[in-house]
Amino acid sequence: MDSFMYQTVGHNVIHLIAQALELPLYRQPILGSAVATSRTYDLASSSNLGTQTDEVESMHTLLLRVKEMHPEVNAVSTGAILSDYQRTRVESVAIRLGLTPLSYLWQYPFLPPYAEASLLHDMNNIGQDSRIIKVASGALDESFLWKNVADNKTITRLQKSAERFGMGGDGSTIGEGGEYETLAIDGPPPLWKQSIIVDEADRAIVPGSAGTATIEIRRASVLPKQFPESDGSTPSVRQPPMLDDILQALQDDVLSHVSSTTEIETRVVSEGTDPISIPNFTSTHGNLTIYSTITAPGSNAVDQTRGIMTKILGDSPTYSSSIVYTLILLRNMEDFAAVNAVYGSFFDRPNPPSRVTVSCGNRLPHDTLVAISFLCADESLSASKQGLHVQSRSYWAPANIGPYSQAVSIPTHISSTESDTTSPRLVYIAGQIPLVPASMSLLPASASPTEQTILSLQHLWRIGTATHVSLWLGGVLFLSRTASPGSYIPAAAQAWKGIHSPLPAQAEPDMSDSDDVDIWDRRHGLGGQDKEISSTYRSTVKTDCVPPLFVAQVESLPRGADVEWSATGYASRDEHFGVEVDRECEVHHRVIAREAESVLAGWVAVSCVSEAARIWKSAGLETGRRYTVYTAVALPEEVLDLLRPTVVPCHSLWDACGKSLEAVIGYVA
Template sequence: MPTSLNVIALISGGKDSFFSILHCLANGHRLVALANLHPPEGGDEDINSFMYQTVGSSLISLYGQALDVPLYRQEIRGSAVIHDRDYRQQQDDETEDLVPLLKQVMQHHPEANAVSTGAILSTYQRTRVENVALRLGLTPLSFLWQYPFLPPYLQSGLLADMHAVGQNSKIIKVASGGLDEGFLGENVADPRTVNRMKKALGRFSENGDGALVGEGGEFETLVVDGPSLLWKKGLQVQGEGEVVRQEGGTATWKAAMKLVEKDSDTITLQDLRKPPTFDTEFGRILRSQLQIPGATSLSERQSRPITLPLSRHFQHGRAVILSNITGKPHPDSSLARMSQSNIRLQLSNILFRLTKLLECYGMTANSITHCTLLLRDMKDFASINSLYAKFFDFTNPPSRVTVAVGDTLPAGLDVMLTAIVHSSDQPASRTGLHVQSQSYWAPANIGPYSQAISVPLGEGREVHIAGQIPLDPASMILYTEHGFRGEALLSLQHLSRIGRTQNVKWWNAGVAMIPTNVDARAQEECVTVAQAVWKAVHELPSDAENEDEEEVLDAWDRKNFSKAFDDTVARSSIPDYGVFEQQAQHGVKLRAPPCIVVEVDALPRYASIEWACTGLDVGALEQFCDGESPARDFVVRDLQKTFEYRVVEIPDEEVDTAQLLSQMQYGTLYASARFDWTDSTWFKRGIAWVPCKRVWGEQGREIKGVIVGRS
C-alpha cells in the first residue's frame, strides 16, 4: 500500500498550487497546513519574483479560513541570486526564504513529512523546492509536473480537469502574449474562456510551450472557489475591481474580496481525473497480441565467479573509463561476507581510489557522467547507498545502474564500481535531469543519482539514463498489474519519457536485466516477453502513421490567422527513424536497436526488470547489421564517421570475436558464467564488464556474452 503523507501545501493563490492539493488528497495524502511567502509590507505586491507569484498576495490571508486549514506566512527577503536552471544552496537567494517558513510549519505540525507545489513545466521552480524540502527531510510532491505531456497530451487538458471539479481560478494579470485586459476577472478553466485564449494565443505561441496554462508568464490567476471536499467557504468579489495598466501590454486586476458561505456540492475525489498509467502507444501494446517466440538455452544455469581484469582506467579523447574499481577484498569466509561494515569499507576504498584516479586526469567527481554499481547482495544496498550519497552530494550527480550479481562477483569482493567520465573546457556542456518530486510522470530520483546526464558527442549529444524499474511514479511502489508484460512496458515508458526530455533520437541498444528465477521456463518466458515489448515499442512506423494529417481551420481562424493555436503538445518518437533518412532514400532496410537480456541475482527494490540504455541526440545517422555472422555485429555511426557504436554478440560457437572487440574504444561487456577468455589484452581499451549468470542476444538466443560500446 502507498504511504500516506502529511502535506504542507505551498500556495501562491494561483490555480496550480490548489489543484495540486486535490491530487495530493486523491493519492491518499493528508493536508495539514498551507504555507505562503509574500512581498514586504507597504510595497508593491507584484515584485516580479523569479520564484514566487506575489500578485494577489493581499488576499492570501483568506485561504486559511476558506479551507479551514492552518495558514503560515512569511516575508520574502532575498532575491534571485542563483539564476541557473538547477539550484544549489546560496545565502540571500529568495529560495532560502522557504527554509524558515517550512521550519515554522514543522514546529507547529511535527507530523508533517511532505510538501506540495504546483510546478508544471518550470524546472527552475521545481529544483528549488526540492532542494529545500529534502534538506528539511520533507518528501516533495509535484503531481502536475509534465501534466500536459501525459494523456490526452493537451494543454487544455489541465484546465478541463480543473473545470470538472469546480475549481474557479480568476485571471488577475495578463502580460501580452496575445492576452489583453479583456480576460481579466475571467475563470481561466471555463470552456468559453479557454476557447478565447486559444484564438488569442494563436499568433504568439508555439506548440507545446505551455502558453495555455500560463507557464511562460502569459497570465496569473487567483483561486476563489473549489469543490467543497476542500473548500469550506468561497471568496466573493466586492464591486467591479480596478484594472491597473503597465508597460508592455501588462495589466493587473485588483479587487476586494470577502469570505462567503458556499453550498455543498457532490464532487468527490473520484471525479478528479488522474492521468492513466500508460501513454497511448504503450497502452496499445499492453492490450495487443504480441508475437512471442521461444528462447533458446545453452545449458543448465550455473553460478561461478567471473575473473576478468579489475581496476583499469583508459582515456579516449575527452572520455575516461574507470572500470571495475574494487576495494580491498575480504577473506572469502561466510563470517566476513555477512559484515556490512566490510562492504562499507570496500566502498570507501573504491571511492578513495576513484578520487585519486580522477586527480591523475585532472578531473573531479562532478565530471562523472554515469556509474555502474555492482553488489554481491542487494540487502547491502541501503547500507552503502548513504556512503555513496555523501560522495556524490552535488547538483546533477551521475546517472546510475545498480544490480546485485551474487556469486558471479570475484571471490572476496562485495562491491565494484565503474565510472564513465567526460572532461570539458565548458562545464555547462554537461547537463542533467534530476527530478526528485513524486508525480504522475516518471519515478522520482530521491537519491544520489540523476535520471539522465547529457554530454557533447560530435555535433550532437550522448545521453546516459539511469536504470529504470517498474515503479508507479505517483506512489513510488512497484507496479504489479498485468504481470511481467506490464512491468516491462512501464519501465520502458519511464525510459522513453526521460529520453524525450533529453531529445534522444536513438538508443544504442536496450539491455534488459532480469533477476534469477528458480523456474527456468518462467525465466526464458521473461526473456522473450522483454524482447517482444522492446520490438513492439521500437518497430518502424507504418506508412499510414507517417502521413501528415491535413490541418483543419475553422472560418474564424482562416480569416484572422495563418495558423490556429495548436492545443496538442509535441511528443517526439523514440526511436526517430528520420535520422536515417539518407539510407531510407536509398532503399536500405532499417531495423530497431538490438535488445539484450541478462540474468543477474537481484535488482533494486527486488524488481522484476531493469532497463539500461544510452541515448543519442544526433541529427543524422547510418546503421549496418551483419545479421548472418554468428556475432550479429550491429553498428550505428554519424555521417561524418566521428563516432561509431557497436553491439557484438559472443556466441557459444568459436568465432573470431577478438578481432571485432579489438576495435572497441570503450564499452560494457555483459559476460555470462560460461564466459572464459584467456586473452584479455583488449580490456586495456577501457572495457568494463558486468558478471551475469546468463545472457541472451537477439531473437532469444542464449550466448556467452555481449559487448555494447564505442569503436
C-alpha cells in the first residue's frame, strides 16, 4: 500500500519487531482512502463526505482497541520530522482518545547542531540499524536498497545524491519527501532484546514503476542479542540542547552583563489598584472586524465566557473559523481551566485562533470575571488564512494542546496580482511563557529572570521563523505581579536588542545565499565526501532595526509563569524596515517599510494619560486604525471615543529603559 498516510512495504516483518522488542502487537486492516487531503486534518470535512471513510480513522479504531486492552497507555509517539500531514493526523486521533501526542523528532534538522543528517548520525551513535527497503526518487537507485540508513557511508551517499539533484535541504536526506522507506531490524539494548536476521538469499529487489524499487523479504527470523556481562550501561541518546546556539550565547552575554550591574530602578509613575473601564467596541477595518473586550453577565467565569462566545458566534459555529486571534483577560487565573473548556468547545476545526491570556486582577471592572477580544476576517480573507498548530510534545517549542494555535497569519490585503505565498502577511502569535517543550513544565523556580526571558523569547522566535516572520511590529513583555521588574526589564531589553543585532562574523551561521529562506527551502551545501552539510540554522527575522519593546505588569500569567512574550509579526520577503522616533509627542515609534515609505505599526509611550488626547492629535494618529491601549490608569472618555481601542488594564508599565509610563498606545496601520 502506498497512500498519503501509510506505507506497507515490509509489513510482513512487523511481527518480528514486536518479538525483538518483547512488546505486544496490535494490527488491523486499513480501511478507506485519503478523503481529507489538506495539509492539516479536518475530521469534520472528512465526515461530511458521505459514505467515504478516511484511512486515518483506521488508526483511531486500532488505538481505541489498544486503550481497552491497556488502560495504562497514555501517549502516542510519531516519527514526524517535517510532515505536517502526518503529524496533524496522529494528533487528531490521539487527542480524541485522550492520549498525549509525542513528536520528539519534530523539526529535528533545525535544532542544534543544525544539520539535516543529524538524526541519522544520532541513530548511528546508539546502534540503530534501519534498512532502506524502498526507493522512490530519481536521486536514489537500487544500489541503496538494504543499506543501513544510519551508516556513515550511506549518509554521505544520500547527501551527495540530494545535492546532485538539487534537493539538499528539503528533508530528502532523511526521506521526508518519500524518497525512501526503511525497516528497523536492530537497535540499542535494552529496548532491543533480539535482532532481526534476513539472509541475502531471502530477499530480492523488485523494480517498480516510475523509477521505484523495493526489497521483497521472503523469510526472516530473530536472534537473541548478546549483552556484555560486565557492562550494564546503555547507549546514551543525545537530546538537543534546550537553547539554540545563538540564544545560548545571548543568554550568557545577558547574564554576565546583568550580574555585573545593579538592578535598574523601576520607579512607578502609577501603580493602579482601582478598576479600569474596558468599553465594548465593534469596528471594521477593511476585511477585518474587531470586537474589543467583549463581556457578558453571569455569576461565574464559565457563564460569562459562554455568554461572550454566544454573543459573538451566535448560532453559527462555522463563523469561528473566521477568528484569527483572541485576547482573554481574566480577573482570576484560577478560572483559566474552566474558561478554556467552554472557550474550546466553540472551536472544532483545524488551526483555531492564536491567543494571549493574562489575569488583570482587580483592574477589571467590578463583576467582570472575563473579557475577550476577537480579531475576525471576512470570507475573502479567511480563505487565505494560514495556521501553525503543533499539539505534540517535542524539543522544538511548547505544544498547544487545546483551542489555540501557535500562530495564525493573514494577508495584509487581498490582491489579484499577488498570490498567498508572495503577498505580505500579518502573523498573530500566541503568548509564550518559559515552558520546557519536551516536558511542558515551567523552568524551575531557581531559573533566573534572564533564563526565563530567553527561553520564552526563543519560543517566539522559532514560531516566527516557521511562519516566515521578517519583522516584529513591536514587543510586549507581560510580567506577573510577583516578578521583579528591576530584574526582568534589563534582561528583556538586552535580549530583545541582542537578538535583533547582526551576528558577529565568527558566530554567524552559513546563510550567505539568502536573508529570508522558507522553512521548506533551506539550503544545505556539501563541502566534500566526508564533511557534514552546512548549518541548517535559520532566522527569517531581519536585523534592519530593533522594534519597540514595552513591559506590562499584570496580576498573573498562565501556569503561574513570571513572564509572557506577546508580539505580532510581519512576513514579507523583499522589504527592509526601520523605526522612526518622534519625541515631540512623548515618544512615538513608527515601524516602517523603507521602500514603500509606509507605516506598518506604531507605538506611543504616554507618561501622563491626562495629556493623551493632545498626544494623539500631535502624533498624527488616525481614526480607523486598530488600536490597543495598555494602561495603568483610567483613560479619558475622549481618548476612548477617538481610538475605540482594545484596552488592557495593567498594574504598571515601562519602556525598555525602565522608564515608568501610565499608558502605551499600540496600533497596526
